[in-house]
Amino acid sequence: MIKQTDTSKSPRYDELITxxxxxxxxxxxxxxxxxxxxxxxxxxxxxxxHDSEIPTAGDFxxxxxxxxxxxxxxxxxxxxSVIVNRCAHRGNIxxxxxxxxxxxxxxxxxxxxxxTKGALVDVPYPGGFKGDFSCHGLERLPLVDSYQGFxxxxxxxxxxxxxxxxGRATELIDRAVEMSPVGRxxxxxxxxxxxxNCNWKMLPENDTDxxxxxxxxxxxxxxxxxxxxxxxLDDEESLKSLAKDWGNGHTELFFSPSYTRxxxxxxxxxxxxxxxxxxxxxxxxxQKGGRILRDxxxxxxxxxxxxxxEMNIVRFEPVAPGVCLHVHTPMYLEGVEDDVNRRILxxxxxxxxxxxxxxxxxCVIAERAQxxxxxxxxxxxxxxxxxxEVVEDDGVISSHLTDETPNRGFWxxxxxxxxPGSPTSDVGAVA
Amino acid sequence: MISVxxxxxxxxxxxxxxxxxxxxxxxxxxxxxxxxxxxxxxxxESQDPDSDQVSLLNDNRTRLATRIRQLNTGVxxxxxxxxxxxxxxxxxxxxxxxxxxxxxxxxxxxxxxxxQATKELEVWPARVEYKLRRKDGELKMFRKHxxxxxxxxxxxxxxxxx
Ligand code: FES
Ligand SMILES: [Fe+2]
Numbered sequence: 001m002i003k004q005t006d007t008s009k010s011p012r013y014d015e016l017i018t019x020x021x022x023x024x025x026x027x028x029x030x031x032x033x034x035x036x037x038x039x040x041x042x043x044x045x046x047x048x049x050h051d052s053e054i055p056t057a058g059d060f061x062x063x064x065x066x067x068x069x070x071x072x073x074x075x076x077x078x079x080x081s082v083i084v085n086r087c088a089h090r091g092n093i094x095x096x097x098x099x100x101x102x103x104x105x106x107x108x109x110x111x112x113x114x115x116t117k118g119a120l121v122d123v124p125y126p127g128g129f130k131g132d133f134s135c136h137g138l139e140r141l142p143l144v145d146s147y148q149g150f151x152x153x154x155x156x157x158x159x160x161x162x163x164x165x166x167g168r169a170t171e172l173i174d175r176a177v178e179m180s181p182v183g184r185x186x187x188x189x190x191x192x193x194x195x196x197n198c199n200w201k202m203l204p205e206n207d208t209d210x211x212x213x214x215x216x217x218x219x220x221x222x223x224x225x226x227x228x229x230x231x232x233l234d235d236e237e238s239l240k241s242l243a244k245d246w247g248n249g250h251t252e253l254f255f256s257p258s259y260t261r262x263x264x265x266x267x268x269x270x271x272x273x274x275x276x277x278x279x280x281x282x283x284x285x286x287q288k289g290g291r292i293l294r295d296x297x298x299x300x301x302x303x304x305x306x307x308x309x310e311m312n313i314v315r316f317e318p319v320a321p322g323v324c325l326h327v328h329t330p331m332y333l334e335g336v337e338d339d340v341n342r343r344i345l346x347x348x349x350x351x352x353x354x355x356x357x358x359x360x361x362x363c364v365i366a367e368r369a370q371x372x373x374x375x376x377x378x379x380x381x382x383x384x385x386x387x388x389e390v391v392e393d394d395g396v397i398s399s400h401l402t403d404e405t406p407n408r409g410f411w412x413x414x415x416x417x418x419x420p421g422s423p424t425s426d427v428g429a430v431a
Numbered sequence: 432m433i434s435v436x437x438x439x440x441x442x443x444x445x446x447x448x449x450x451x452x453x454x455x456x457x458x459x460x461x462x463x464x465x466x467x468x469x470x471x472x473x474x475x476e477s478q479d480p481d482s483d484q485v486s487l488l489n490d491n492r493t494r495l496a497t498r499i500r501q502l503n504t505g506v507x508x509x510x511x512x513x514x515x516x517x518x519x520x521x522x523x524x525x526x527x528x529x530x531x532x533x534x535x536x537x538x539x540x541x542x543x544x545x546x547q548a549t550k551e552l553e554v555w556p557a558r559v560e561y562k563l564r565r566k567d568g569e570l571k572m573f574r575k576h577x578x579x580x581x582x583x584x585x586x587x588x589x590x591x592x593x
Contacts, residue, residue: 098583189485190474195585197549216508223501325585330485341483346494348485353586355472355488357501360509360590367548 010035013419017411019386024377027199027370033321039418040304041066042155045165047306047315048072048082051149052186058101058116064317065153070141071095072151073102075116080146082153083118084139094138105138114138148177149185150306165303168394169250172300176308179297181279182335187313189330189345192353196363198370200324203316204301204410206362207309208251210243210401211384216361224357227267231255232401243385245397245409249303253401256295265296265310266343276340283335297331301406303413311344312352322370326359328352382407433527441533441563444570445520449539452592455513457502460592461495465564465571468492472577472593487582487589502590508547509590515544516591520559531565539577541593553587556580 008031016023026032046065049072053061060073062085069085071094085094092109095102104121105114113122118138123129142157150173152162163170177183196203206212213232214221221233231241232255240257255265262270262277270277270293281289297310307314309328317325330348332341351358385403392398399405433441444463451460464470471480472487480489490498501507518541526534541555562574577593579586 189483192474192485192487193583193585195587197551197587219501219504219507222504222506223497328485330483332483345483345485346489349487349489350494353485353487354589357497360588361507363588364509364511364548364590371549 013415017415019408019412020383021379021381022411023379024373027201027373028321028377030321033318035418036318037066040414041318042068043159044156044304044417045143045145045152045154045159045162046304047302048144048151048153050185050187050313051080051146051151052184052188053099054080056101058103059099060095060102061099062095062097063315065141065155066318068155069093070153072153073105073116079117080144080151081117082141082144082151084141086139087112088114088120088136088138112136148173148183165248167246167248167250168396169246169248169300169302172246172250172252172298172302172308175292175295175298176331178284178292179311179331180333180335181276181283183283184334185313186332186334187329188332189348191315191327191329194326194328194352194354194359194363195319195323196326196366197323198363198366199321199373200316200318201410201414202366202369203324203326204249204251204304204307205407206366207307207314208243208253208299208301208406208410209404210241210253210406211404212362212365216365217358219361220357227255227259227264231258231265236400236402239401241401242398243401243403243405244300244399245405245412246300247395247409247413249410249413250301251303251406251409252298252300253406254398255299259294259296262290262293264294267347268343273337273340273343276336279335301410303410309352312348314352326352326363382411433525433533437527437533438525440570441525441535442523444563444572445523445535445537445561448572449518449520453516453518453541455502455510455516455591457499457592461499463570463572464492464495465566465573466492467573468495469574469576470495471575472579472582472589474582476578476582487579487586488593502592507590509588511547513547514591515546517542518555528562533563535561535563537561543591545587555589555593557593 016026048063049061054074057074057076060071062071070082071085072080072082074080087094087107089112092107094105094107111124115121118140120133120136141153141155143154143159145152145162177185242254244252244254259265280293298308299310300308305316311331312328313331315327330345382404385399389397389399389405397405448463470490474486478484518539520537520539522538524536528534537559539557539559543553545551545553558578560576563570563572
């Protein structure tokens with residue numbers, strides 16, 4: 001069971017969050033942050049890594065689940081375990097490197113040795129060890145599951161199945177991996193950790209906010225002609241992109257309706273990558289393949305910490321109420337020529353990270369917001385477009401690109417998990 | 432060994448390049464750059480710029496021109512107002528590469544006051560490797576590789592010329 005370490009009383013989340021507004025203390029309050037670490041990052045499912053990051057037995061990557069240090073490691077039977085990065089003896093770190101390969105996990109402090117599933121297998125000077133090996137293994141996260149190679153885990157053995165958490169948003173992940181003719185992506189490019197001095201929730205909120213683009217990114221629009229000109233920068237009547245709430249806090253900016261020709265989303269002529277185009281049509285057929293080539297990748301947040309950022313994969317990490325990390329890597333495709341992945345890399349460097357043409361501006365705007373929310377704070381309005389939303393056949397709520405539909409979807413789910421049993425917590429929720 | 436005159440000229444170039452970057456004089460800084468410029472902040476200490484490894488910044492001349500154009504729009508929020516900055520360049524070592532081309536290595540510490548948002552002082556220590564050439568009697572820079580000490584850790588917004 002999860003130890004309840006809360007000392008002060010939690011606020012009433014159902015009073016701080018309605019469908020029309022949220023209170024700024026949700027971005028600044030220490031107690032709220034502690035509750036989030038417990039209720040979202042320990043009790044729920046969290047994205048850990050993609051299995052392509054640890055392709056062979058013994059490969060591991062270090063990660064944080066909320067603030068819990070963990071690592072994901074592949075065993076010889078191909079099982080991936082997510083293990084707390086802390087020795088069962090006196091708590092030293094087990095894996096110091098960010099990634100690597102280990103046949104066994106040996107602690108540097110006194111040499112306790114574990115296998116790649118965290119079971120204790122050897123203790124130096126065993127004469128003094130009177131314990132039971134089976135009781136001194138590393139702490140494993142009880143739930144680990146994956147979808148399309150995306151590995152998720154939870155500290156909560158009673159969490160509902162991963163597929164329940166993902167809900168219909170599995171389709172978003174499908175759309176990401178189907179950018180590859182063989183349906184596989186590869187996260188081998190390394191992760192850039194961009195630190196923002198703002199609350200972590202501003203990342204999922206801003207990454208699927210279609211309203212800010214004209215105001216935060218005019219320098220981008222003026223300096224660069226891009227596919228975003230039609231997708232996000234037109235006037236209100238001309239914008240064809242949509243803002244969507246997929247349920248369970250998963251949200252999307254759906255740019256595809258703005259694209260009229262293949263590879264427009266890739267910022268190049270449609271005949272620029274003929275081998276890729278052919279491979280996609282061969283793999284998925286003229287109809288579906290043609291649609292994927294025209295629609296492009298998803299721009300969507302999987303609650304709470306995964307952003308399918310078109311041809312990038314992003315992790316959100318909460319560090320403190322006013323500090324978070326936006327961590328990104330290019331989403332390489334398997335089964336394509338190098339020049340496709342090369343273009344993905346160059347676009348990744350242009351769009352995301354500390355020096356980027358786009359994210360550097362979002363970062364400053366978020367940090368300014370964080371300073372404005374200090375003190376007693378006030379209410380943040382989220383009502384834009386509520387009256388013009390439509391519920392699509394599949395239950396997804398869809399609205400004008402500039403509407404706060406994704407924000408409302410995020411907060412509705414947040415309220416439901418932060419205030420369990422709240423009578424209003426399911427109002428308007430899909431799934 | 433390069434001559435004392437060459438060394439003085441190269442140092443003067445580096446100091447000017449640093450001052451123009453410090454003062455966010457983007458177009459004047461860009462005028463120091465040659466057509467084949469590579470401006471690069473890798474993620475790792477040893478990284479091949481042509482590998483599949485992501486960089487914090489990896490600009491060829493075209494992308495660098497776009498970067499300068501964006502900064503010059505006057506609506507680049509990340510540098511609105513521009514960071515106040517001063518950097519020191521030390522341990523300068525110069526190697527002559529051939530006819531009028533030089534490789535320069537230095538340790539650089541940049542202090543940045545982030546007045547556009549959080550108003551913190553940020554410190555950016557780095558190893559910087561330059562390549563310069565003499566062209567029509569003037570030095571031009573055609574490579575600036577900046578190896579940040581914390582590039583693999585968490586990195587704050589870096590929207591100025593480093
Ligand atoms: S702390 Fe790991 S062996 Fe002692
Ligand atoms: Fe943005």
